[in-house]
Amino acid sequence: MMDCRRKAQISRAILVLSTVVTGSMALVIFLFLFRFSLPLFSSGSLGKFLSKNWDPDAGAFGVYPMIAGSACIASLAMVLAAPLGVALAVFMELYAGSRFSRFLRYFVELMSGIPTVVYGFSALFILVPLVRNTFRYGSGFCVLSASLVLALLVIPTVSLITMDRIREVPRDFVLAAGSLGASRLETLLRVQLPYAWRGVISAVVLGGGRALGDTIIALMLAGNAVSVPSSLLDSARTLTAHIALVSAADYESLSFKAIFLCGLVLFLFSMFSIVFLRVVERLKE
Amino acid sequence: MKKTVMINLCLLLTLLFSVYGFAGGLDLFEGLSGTLRIAGGTAHIKCEMLAGKRIMRRFPGITIIIGGGGSGVGIKQLCEGLIDIGNTGRAPTAAEIERCNLNVYKFAVDGIAVIVNPQRKIQNISTAQLVNVFSGKTTNWKELGGPDATINVYTRDSESGTRKVFWKKGLKRAPITRRANFVKSNAAMKTAVAGDPLGIGYISLGVADSSVKPLAIDGIYPSIENVKTGKYKIARGLYMNTRGKPGGLARAFIDYMLSPEGQELVKGCGFLPVK
């Protein structure tokens, strides 16, 4: 029989071991991306990989168009999703308790559970032709189509987080505002929302991360052209879609090496956004 | 008595004959089992899937997995030892053959057609117009006698054998516009152009169907007959490649595709058989 202390030691060791493995996973992924992008840095040809041309047949491996594509699509999605998401949160709070508000809350939660590929599939057959026929320019596979659907993907993130943070505002503040004669809407907009500004920023940044990190919607809807889009109706390719499209290439080729750079850019962005959030959350009033 | 002997002899002969007749067919797989991995060129997929289903229905111990990716991917995955047969829609280059010790089996000839949506009235396109459209100089259907609307060019990535052949023989090596939409396979090209009234793309003849409209180039219609007679120039072989001499399932599969039954299948898929 093992004595108790021995048992405790072993179980503790197992806990530590699994924590070391899971806790270092992010670091492992970073190191591996860095390790495989390293040849691009050290050969002094990083500029070549950040150039505007991607044409493997001609020896051009610039991923700049994909960085621009990701930036355009994700930021347009956020321009749509941030106000809509916050507005939904405010609406749900304003009419809290009403049937419609409760329905909306369920609906937004449901939205967060819809698989991205299902969004993409549906939009492919209904939104893309709509965009094409409405604007009479291009194929409908474009920045706009992808951003619209990505916005739907992100709205639940933004509005659920915002709502939670609005609710965390101390009751006294809300009551004080009410006793000063502020209406419910005024309290929400002038007291609760400003008080919870850090929460709103968190919600938007986390949502932005989701928009930037999603692969399948842009892959299905954005058209995947390798040029910097000059209009919302232009076809574009995101970093994530680029990785998906090129990943089958020769593992020794420069094409394949370039996608690690794409991965690294995505990773660094998500890491900085997390650090940024931590800093924001710590800021004093 | 004599009659029975004759009948028996006849029966025996037919039996022998039928066995012989089958020998090139599915019987090639008798006694084999395991997984055969195929990937690469996407023009092959439909035809190989048909063959694969036939084989797997009869031999439950055999699994045939067919993936895409494009010709370049086929060769590369073959070299890495990730697959058993690499499909290519172009002849492997000398460098590729040497680097991976390739054995090359051509099993069909295919044409590459320029396709538009059936809503477009255009029937014929000249090589000069084609080059202008794909390089992005001509951007409006009006210039091709159509409505006043943008031309949406669809293309494949650099791994595609179809792209390489079309670029060389159809576009005379003129560059393809960077604003073109990318699709992943021949089947995806068909789907994309069938769904876009303003689209134009290029595709394996065997994959094209009535949902898209092939264009005559300089007056010559892309039909399998015109490919056969050599009148339609944008044609290429379809190849299956192995690293070293194929064995087991890969050998049987290649032999099957080259057998009369396999070649009949190839014909049914809209390609030109090689035998």
Add this chain to the structure above:
Amino acid sequence: MNRVVVLTIKVLLWVTAVVVPCFVGMLLFFLLDKGLPVISLKLLFGDVAPVKALLLRERVFDGIFPAMAGTFLVVLLSVMWAIPMGVLSGIYVAEFAGGTVKKILDISFDVLASVPSIVIGLFGLTLAIFLHKNISHRIYPCLLISSAALAILILPYIVRTTELSIESVSLPLRLAGLSLGATKQRNLLSVILPRCSGGILSGVILATGRAAEDTAVIMLTGVVASAGIPHSLFSRFEALPFYIYYISSQYADQYELKKGFGAAIVLLIITGMLFGFAHLLKKLVARKINGFD
């Protein structure tokens, strides 16, 4: 506030509250409209008798059964990897880690949660190539690699819910066990964990849903359009989300496209049920905690 301003804001809020659900509803309605008529045993099993297919006596070529089976297996495996690792780490972070260590771990899990799934897929793919070259030529991108990569994807969710559930157990309850002379470990096992098993379970179910719907990870690590039902960990496999993506770009005919709609509805139902169940569980847990404390 000016009455006009208030009115404008209210109108804008109402417009948002109506337009967003309508837009999503339109997409879903379109899907249901096209896909519901296709839902049948034929969609799942093709021409094969369901019993034979389920017992693996006969292979299904024309139905989405292999894709469903593939999704089931890959998700089951990934959850099997992720639960022990995730729950143990969650326990450690909540109960044992202090100060700086906890802060570092928290950041690390947050970063891991925010890594795009395609990057995790790329990691899995490279891992597979590395193993193929250096360990065994039998290793390809396959079920094993995919499930491991998916496990990385859902790990942070499981760690977080475990951590939060444990931390939500109230102090009096913790002290009660300890004051009766239980060791820290015993107290954890017999008092704290049973209290928060519901919360952890709902987190696990949510993570399962996340794994079931992800396409990017498996796309790079072993899923193919047709492979049948995998018979080993080293087989390639099919999966519903990838099937839907694949059909969307290259359906051969209208029937195949309809099958894509059918598959999308099936996936929607599966993930919907998982999410619904998790939320229900969360509610029950919340009620229980409120009821006791």
